[in-house]
Structure formats: C-alpha cells, structure tokens
C-alpha cells in the first residue's frame with residue numbers, strides 16, 4: 438500500500454498493467470495525472486497538439502504492436518475532439534484505452550457552466566466505446582483501470598473509456614495497485630468445431646473469408662495451415678492483408694472493398710462452403726459481400742454480436758480466431774477431404790487483376806513493384822482516404838499481418854498521418870509510411886511538431902492534387918454532371934511548411950523518381966513529408982478499380 442493521489446495512482450496502475458507509452462493533451466482536470474508522470478519517467482509521455490491525434494496515435498500504436506494504446510484527454514472539448522478517432526478505433530477493432538478527466542463531482546449535473554462542462558459525456562462516447570465508466574470514488578481508480586484492461590484483453594478488441602472527476606484525482610489515499618492479468622482466449626466448442634470440420638471436409642469448393650480478427654488473434658500461420666490442408670482459396674479483407682503473403686497461391690484479396698479484386702468474385706461465388714473468420718460479411722460497408730443463396734456459410738468470431746448481425750450462416754462458432762482455426766486444422770488433418778478446386782483456375786485468377794493493372798498502368802505499377810522490392814517486408818503502411826492509397830494497396834500490399842492499416846468502414850479523412858505517428862512510436866526501427874491526400878494531411882499538420890519534438894521519424898507521402906479529390910470526382914464523374922463547387926484546395930508550400938517545423942520536406946514531380954525519393958525519406962532518420970505533385974501526381978490521380 439502506498440499513499441499517493443489518485444492522479445498518481447492512474448499512472449502507477451498503468452505501469453502495473455505493462456503500459457510504457459501514453460499519448461495525451463494536458464489540461465486542468467487531468468493535471469494530477471500529468472504530475473504522476475513526473476515520478477514515473479519510465480512511461481514515455483507523448484504530448485500531442487490535438488486530442489484527435491492522441492487517440493489516432495494510440496490506435497496506430499496498438500494495431501502495430503499488439504499492445505494496448507493509451508490516450509488521455511480533458512473532458513468536454515478534449516473528449517469531443519477525441520471522438521472521430523475513437524470511432525475509427527471502434528470500427529477497426531483496435532484496443533485503445535481513453536482516460537478522460539471530468540468536472541468535480543460537486544459541479545456535475547448543475548449546468549452552471551463549469552470548465553469544460555458537458556453533461557452526460559458518457560452518452561456521447563458510448564456508441565464508440567465497447568465499455569465505459571466514470572469513477573464513483575477516488576479509491577476505486579486501480580480497480581476501474583484494471584477492469585478497463587480486462588475489457589480490452591478479452592473478446593473483440595475495441596476502445597474503452599474511463600472518466601475520472603478531477604476532485605477524485607486530487608484526493609490522497611493508501612492505494613493497492615493490482616497485478617496485471619492475462620486472460621484465456623475463448624476456445625471453440627469441440628462439437629461445433631467438429632460440425633464445421635464436417636461441412637468443410639464435405640465441400641467440393643471450400644473457401645475462407647478472413648477479416649481483421651485473424652490479425653488481432655495472430656492466427657495467420659493457422660490460417661495458412663488450414664487453407665493448405667483444405668486447398669481452399671482465402672479471401673483477405675484489406676485489414677487482414679499480410680495474414681498470408683500475397684504471393685501464396687491460395688491468398689486472394691476480398692472482392693468487396695474500395696480496393697476490390699473483382700476478378701476474385703466469381704471464385705467466391707463458386708464456393709459451396711465458405712468459412713468466415715474474424716470478419717464482417719455484410720454488417721460493414723468495408724467488408725460487404727454478396728452471398729449466393731445455395732452456399733453454406735460457417736461464421737467464426739470472438740464476438741457474439743458480430744455473429745448475430747452477420748446474416749444467416751448455417752453454423753456459428755463463438756471463439757478466438759487462433760484457437761478456432763487451429764482446432765479446425767487439427768481436426769481436418771485427419772479427415773478425407775472432397776476439395777477439388779481447379780488449380781489452373783485459381784492460379785489464373787490469383788494474378789489476373791495484378792496483371793491487368795500492370796498492363797494498363799505500367800509506370801505506376803512498376804514504381805510500386807520497385808518499392809516492394811526495396812522496402813523491408815515489415816514496412817508499415819497507413820492507407821489514408823486518398824487516391825494515392827489505392828496504388829500502394831494494389832501494388833505493394835502488406836509484407837506481414839498488421840502492416841497495412843486502414844480506417845475500415847469509418848473511412849476517416851485525416852487519420853493517416855497521426856495514426857502513422859503512433860505506429861512509428863511503437864516501431865522505431867521499422868519504416869512507417871503514411872499515405873495522405875492534401876486534404877487529409879492538413880487535418881493534423883500541427884502534429885508535425887510532435888514528430889519533431891519526440892524524434893518520431895515517420896514518412897508521410899502527401900498526394901497533392903489540389904483538391905478534395907474523391908468529392909470532386911463525385912461532382913465530375915459521379916452524381917453531379919460536372920458541377921464542381923467547393924472542392925478545390927489552395928495549399929501551402931508543403932516543403933517549406935515542413936522545413937519550418939524542423940522536419941525534412943522533399944518534393945517529387947516525376948513518377949520514376951518516386952521510389953528513390955521514398956527510399957531517401959525512409960533512410961533520413963528524421964520525420965519526412967514528401968510532396969507528391971506535378972506529373973507524378975497526375976499519373977497517380979486515377980480512380981481505377
């Protein structure tokens with residue numbers, strides 16, 4: 438037992454839970470927690486310039502390290518600023534802990550304009566948090582945080598929020614810290630595994646659809662083993678890319694996102710039994726697929742809610758993806774199997790889209806191939822909501838599970854740079870490349886100062902086409918008959934702007950120079966912003982499918 442303020446107890450309990458990095462923006466109600474950092478120099482405190490950045494960074498950190506990402510904000514405007522990033526972590530199934538300050542308990546609910554007063558803040562946050570609670574006493578701070586970690590470590594990983602009133606944070610008590618716990622993952626019911634295995638063993642054309650749950654559960658190797666036993670094609674959602682290498686003859690990209698491989702769709706349609714693991718089939722715009730009426734679907738997910746909202750599968754198995762897939766592989770190893778996919782057909786479809794893109798866009802795909810060969814496999818890409826991301830997703834892909842991040846169905850403009858910031862904090866020796874549009878990049882440009890201040894040496898490519906391109910494309914070629922209004926952007930000089938922060942600004946205006954400039958940026962050991970403009974941008978400013 439140690440006497441300290443509840444603010445210090447927050448930091449000590451985080452340390453007890455194994456946390457060594459916190460992204461935060463300070464302010465009156467959380468200064469007792471900040472004071473706790475003074476006595477805990479082992480925690481790397483990254484003070485950001487915006488709460489949205491702090492939460493995006495915690496998300497990027499979480500998704501690329503497998504650890505829990507922690508962010509800290511003041512209530513009211515701080516918590517609201519954090520909102521879009523919480524929504525993104527929620528959609529992306531990322532384990533982020535948001536600690537928010539709160540007004541003093543004597544001010545709460547009186548609506549007399551206390552500092553940062555927003556009544557019912559928990560109500561605002563609840564749609565984007567898996568679990569959330571306000572501290573009801575100062576003494577319960579360690580228990581409350583420990584429960585938050587239990588929520589983060591069990592079931593589907595999604596963000597949680599804890600709010601602590603500032604008068605509690607200032608109170609001193611004799612605190613007992615709580616030891617961290619590891620929780621056993623949800624095992625698959627043996628009878629259900631056996632039923633699922635029977636369905637798959639009897640299939641003539643079994644297929645697997647894998648979502649981000651496979652990455653979160655680190656089930657990539659099991660997935661590859663299962664696919665090999667079944668000789669089944671695996672359709673990986675964008676967030677699951679890398680769970681099996683793209684070069685694996687059974688690895689296909691799922692035919693349903695903005696980055697879709699439409700050529701793979703007939704293969705999926707042709708399957709008679711489809712196993713969905715750790716993903717959404719029609720409950721998310723980013724992972725929507727059309728199901729054929731005659732198919733048998735088996736859905737495995739750790740979250741019963743995701744199983745219920747999916748569709749009507751023949752069989753559902755609530756279990757951790759790693760445990761379920763490895764149990765299925767063990768079972769199927771011993772069975773007679775009926776799989777008889779035409780390997781020639783699979784081989785043809787495997788490369789069809791890639792070959793078509795190479796033929797249609799030799800310069801662009803050539804640059805991507807060059808980059809793929811030169812960048813280490815572990816390179817992390819954060820694919821922002823920009824035309825530029827499409828080329829990297831199609832041409833470079835993910836070298837390993839979790840190395841290609843998206844904002845999932847939230848499609849959050851502005852998330853790529855700050856998410857990359859957190860990914861780089863968690864992976865200082867790995868190249869982290871965020872892909873931003875000129876519109877998206879400016880959302881968090883202030884946090885270039887954070888990158889410089891803390892030596893966070895990520896690379897940010899800015900696809901500088903002088904417009905909110907996707908919206909303008911809608912006006913020009915989509916629904917509005919070329920009535921362009923309000924979608925042009927006048928940007929600052931990005932190289933000069935970057936230089937003024939003390940970071941390195943590079944410019945590339947020829948596509949054939951892009952790989953060299955990116956390699957120069959990766960090797961610079963400084964935060965780098967690359968202004969992709971001129972002819973290079975013109976050649977990439979194509980919305981291909």
Ligand SMILES: Cc1ncc(C[n+]2csc(CCOP(=O)(O)OP(=O)(O)O)c2C)c(N)n1
Pocket residue numbers: 521822823824825848849850851873874875876877878900902904905906907908
């Ligand atoms: C938070 C948020 N606001 C608005 C949008 C709508 N939106 C989607 S793409 C886009 C334009 C993106 O422009 P830019 O970042 O320059 O990328 P480009 O399309 O030009 O490559 C907008 C405004 C969004 N997805 N998210």
Ligand SMILES: [Mg+2]
Pocket residue numbers: 874875876900901902903904905906
């Ligand atoms: Mg743009």
